[in-house]
Amino acid sequence: MRTKKKLKVLYVCPFAHYTGHFSWAAVHETEALARDGINVDLLTFCGVTDQIEVKVASMTVPQQAGCGGLAYHLANFFRKWGITIWLSMFIETVSTLTTAIRLKSRMGYDIIHLRDGEPFLFLPHLLSLGRRDFSWIISVTGSNLITLASHPSLFSVLKTSVRQFLYSIYIRTLTSNLWRPVYRQSLARNKFIFLAQNESVKQALESYADGVLSGRVLYLPLGVDEIGEVIPKEKARAYLDLPPNKPVFLSFGFLHEGKDMLCLFKALKDIPEAFLLHGGDQGFRQHLPNSTELIQRYNLLNRTIIKDYYIPEPEKPYYFFAADAVILSYTRQFLSTTSLLWQACRFEIPVIASDNGQLKELVSKYHIGLLFKAQNASSLRKAIIQFMNLKPAEIKAMQNNCLKFTNDFSVAGWASRCHQIYNKLLSSSL
Numbered sequence: 001m002r003t004k005k006k007l008k009v010l011y012v013c014p015f016a017h018y019t020g021h022f023s024w025a026a027v028h029e030t031e032a033l034a035r036d037g038i039n040v041d042l043l044t045f046c047g048v049t050d051q052i053e054v055k056v057a058s059m060t061v062p063q064q065a066g067c068g069g070l071a072y073h074l075a076n077f078f079r080k081w082g083i084t085i086w087l088s089m090f091i092e093t094v095s096t097l098t099t100a101i102r103l104k105s106r107m108g109y110d111i112i113h114l115r116d117g118e119p120f121l122f123l124p125h126l127l128s129l130g131r132r133d134f135s136w137i138i139s140v141t142g143s144n145l146i147t148l149a150s151h152p153s154l155f156s157v158l159k160t161s162v163r164q165f166l167y168s169i170y171i172r173t174l175t176s177n178l179w180r181p182v183y184r185q186s187l188a189r190n191k192f193i194f195l196a197q198n199e200s201v202k203q204a205l206e207s208y209a210d211g212v213l214s215g216r217v218l219y220l221p222l223g224v225d226e227i228g229e230v231i232p233k234e235k236a237r238a239y240l241d242l243p244p245n246k247p248v249f250l251s252f253g254f255l256h257e258g259k260d261m262l263c264l265f266k267a268l269k270d271i272p273e274a275f276l277l278h279g280g281d282q283g284f285r286q287h288l289p290n291s292t293e294l295i296q297r298y299n300l301l302n303r304t305i306i307k308d309y310y311i312p313e314p315e316k317p318y319y320f321f322a323a324d325a326v327i328l329s330y331t332r333q334f335l336s337t338t339s340l341l342w343q344a345c346r347f348e349i350p351v352i353a354s355d356n357g358q359l360k361e362l363v364s365k366y367h368i369g370l371l372f373k374a375q376n377a378s379s380l381r382k383a384i385i386q387f388m389n390l391k392p393a394e395i396k397a398m399q400n401n402c403l404k405f406t407n408d409f410s411v412a413g414w415a416s417r418c419h420q421i422y423n424k425l426l427s428s429s430l
Helices: 021-035 068-078 082-107 123-127 143-150 154-160 162-174 177-189 199-211 233-239 261-268 291-297 313-322 339-346 357-366 377-388 392-408 411-427
Strands: 008-013 039-044 058-060 111-115 135-140 191-196 217-219 248-252 275-279 304-307 325-328 351-354 369-372
Touching (some): 008 021, 021 039, 021 111, 021 411, 068 082, 082 111, 082 123, 111 411, 123 177, 135 411, 177 199, 191 199, 191 411, 199 217, 233 313, 248 261, 248 313, 261 291, 261 377, 275 313, 291 304, 313 339, 325 339, 325 377, 339 351, 339 357, 357 392
Parallel strands (some): 008 039, 008 111, 039 058, 111 135, 248 275, 248 325, 275 304, 325 351, 351 369
16 A cells, blocks of 8 residues: 655744744744644754754755855844844845745755745745746734734824834835735746734735735634643742742733833833733834833832843743733734733733734633733723732633633644645645
């Protein structure tokens, strides 16, 4: 009996060396795909953050023949300044995708799986114009499209900030309908499926550029894996030098444009018994107040610990197990998937979350925490006080519901669904 050939997938993550979700996805999603029976290799620009152990065969752009070394040095040069970080990311994306296309032809991969398609969604199409019968899976957070939908006019932005004006031009260029002919030509020659992590992003993609991607967008929620060792709260707090008996609230992760730290600090200033722990770097938000400034402004110095840098994966459990709840504070316009919700549920920690799109829907459906009105410090303050007054049995119920959430959104289930989508793409006439 003939053995069925395994699918051969090249999983591509140009930004795995940045903080945020990229590194986690590159490590854990590839491992899950391999466990599901897929022959998967990982291609990154220059490795993964903090040299996390990758369980599949991995390659970097500088290791491959061509201009990888030059691209590496150019990207490093432009990454030094906030205003040129996007040029660095463009170089990283172009060089990683051209390497992926070369490797597909040379090594016979069935599919290129790009994690993530943004911010340069047009690039896989532009680079595929000279190709035929390439198969692409592209995950999309929707951040650019959702940002554009809520962005004010260029004139009003210019009156506020030159930096924001340049950013607005950048977003409009990336999402312009001028790219539509590129999409059409590429889609006529190759197969593409786009993976949206929630329904809002799916709708934005379906309607983008007069519907040029319509019929090629599928909803695939994130997956999360199980935790290893459970760290007792006392031990976790001692490790982080936190008070043992005060209510501790965690803010965690990369501070992107959608996170609203200002609302969080305003809410906490009038709750003297609450302690804040933040772990994660500021990212590219140089034009916004940083956490140190906000601590001083709202007189929170004696009850706040800020770790304003990337938290390595082995240290992450200490932050979650030390907390009573995770605060998910986002702007009203933010409708992308909140991966931090998955991480909170992974550690069985209840959340206090802003009422944004999918976030509101999931917190309400699974009863894993409390909601407050986005960008409303008074509403958040009430939610924090309400949480502090919950009975132990009510908190325990939320923790149990977190376990149900992770069972429903397991990374194994994500990989199985992804496997089905791969087969759909290869067997379809998209």
